[in-house]
Amino acid sequence: MRDHIRIGTRKSALALWQAEHISAELKRLYPGVSVELVHFNTKGDRILEKPLAQVGGKGLFTAELEAAMYDGDIDIAVHSLKDMPTELPEGLTLGAISAREVPYDALVSPEYKTLDKLPQGARIGTSSLRRQAQLLHVRPDLRVEVIRGNVQTRLSKIETDNLDGVVLAQAGLKRLGLENQITQVFTADEMIPAVGQGALAIECRADDSEMLDMLAPINDEATRYAVEGERSFLRQLNGGCQVPMGVHGTIEKGQLRLRAMIASLDGRAVYEGEISGPAKKGEILGKNLARALYEEGGKHIVEALIEKGIIK
Numbered sequence: 001m002r003d004h005i006r007i008g009t010r011k012s013a014l015a016l017w018q019a020e021h022i023s024a025e026l027k028r029l030y031p032g033v034s035v036e037l038v039h040f041n042t043k044g045d046r047i048l049e050k051p052l053a054q055v056g057g058k059g060l061f062t063a064e065l066e067a068a069m070y071d072g073d074i075d076i077a078v079h080s081l082k083d084m085p086t087e088l089p090e091g092l093t094l095g096a097i098s099a100r101e102v103p104y105d106a107l108v109s110p111e112y113k114t115l116d117k118l119p120q121g122a123r124i125g126t127s128s129l130r131r132q133a134q135l136l137h138v139r140p141d142l143r144v145e146v147i148r149g150n151v152q153t154r155l156s157k158i159e160t161d162n163l164d165g166v167v168l169a170q171a172g173l174k175r176l177g178l179e180n181q182i183t184q185v186f187t188a189d190e191m192i193p194a195v196g197q198g199a200l201a202i203e204c205r206a207d208d209s210e211m212l213d214m215l216a217p218i219n220d221e222a223t224r225y226a227v228e229g230e231r232s233f234l235r236q237l238n239g240g241c242q243v244p245m246g247v248h249g250t251i252e253k254g255q256l257r258l259r260a261m262i263a264s265l266d267g268r269a270v271y272e273g274e275i276s277g278p279a280k281k282g283e284i285l286g287k288n289l290a291r292a293l294y295e296e297g298g299k300h301i302v303e304a305l306i307e308k309g310i311i312k
């Protein structure tokens with residue numbers, strides 16, 4: 001048992017909420033332990049003027065924290081699982097994945113409320129190619145504007161940039177107490193969420209058995225199985241957190257159901273599918289679903305994304 005744990009976190013309000021949440025869990029489980037939050041700036045935080053897909057590279061929000069973990073400056077790092085590359089650096093592991101918050105996407109449109117009421121040509125802010133493609137698929141007339149920055153900054157752009165709405169993760173808004181701003185929550189049928197959306201990952205050194213033991217009770221088995229399937233899907237397609245692909249896993253009676261989509265950036269072509277099987281087989285289910293969508297026509301989209309440098 002360790003009596004002091006250093007948690008690495010980014011500095012945004014959402015990242016701090018998430019790190020505090022895990023800190024509270026650790027203190028509840030181990031009343032004698034003291035927990036310290038160590039703040040980091042990541043490349044993804046610094047480069048705010050470009051869409052993430054153009055910044056490129058994997059681990060935009062994780063690399064600095066991982067380096068500190070290698071150096072022994074922090075014991076664990078708390079991340080939004082969504083922002084984590086599907087392959088972890090050598091020597092690091094996900095010590096726990098905590099119980100998932102809602103995985104859905106949400107529209108904040110103070111004036112028009114829902115997607116179907118947005119006027120022709122309405123301007124919607126999002127920096128996610130996945131959200132962009134799925135919005136344009138049903139509303140090709142919309143103008144999608146790139147917005148970057150933390151959750152509050154993106155919300156504030158409705159006013160400052162005169163947008164008709166923004167699309168954000170419901171989980172982030174909920175954690176920050178901003179759920180009351182949401183005017184529509186998209187079902188998974190309307191917008192397939194991002195890999196790992198709503199789930200928190202606690203990363204640590206793979207050889208830190210003491211820390212791994214302490215993290216074990218924070219792990220949520222159902223969430224873990226679901227996100228393992230989701231991550232396997234994305235890994236098979238070489239995708240990162242900046243691709244027009246979505247995948248959503250749900251667990252019921254020991255069965256994992258994965259639903260996924262690959263879309264062209266303009267949303268015109270969308271390949272969707274689903275697969276079900278034993279919860280523990282997420283790895284193979286994700287892979288098989290990815291292969292099926294690829295063969296069905298997703299191949300052309302993946303090739304176009306490679307050409308654009310969005311995936312390697």
Ligand SMILES: NCc1[nH]cc(CCC(=O)O)c1CC(=O)O
Binds near residue numbers: 151
């Ligand atoms: N890429 C930023 C990011 N990473 C995780 C969340 C939301 C919280 C979560 O998915 O757990 C967000 C904000 C957003 O997409 O609106």
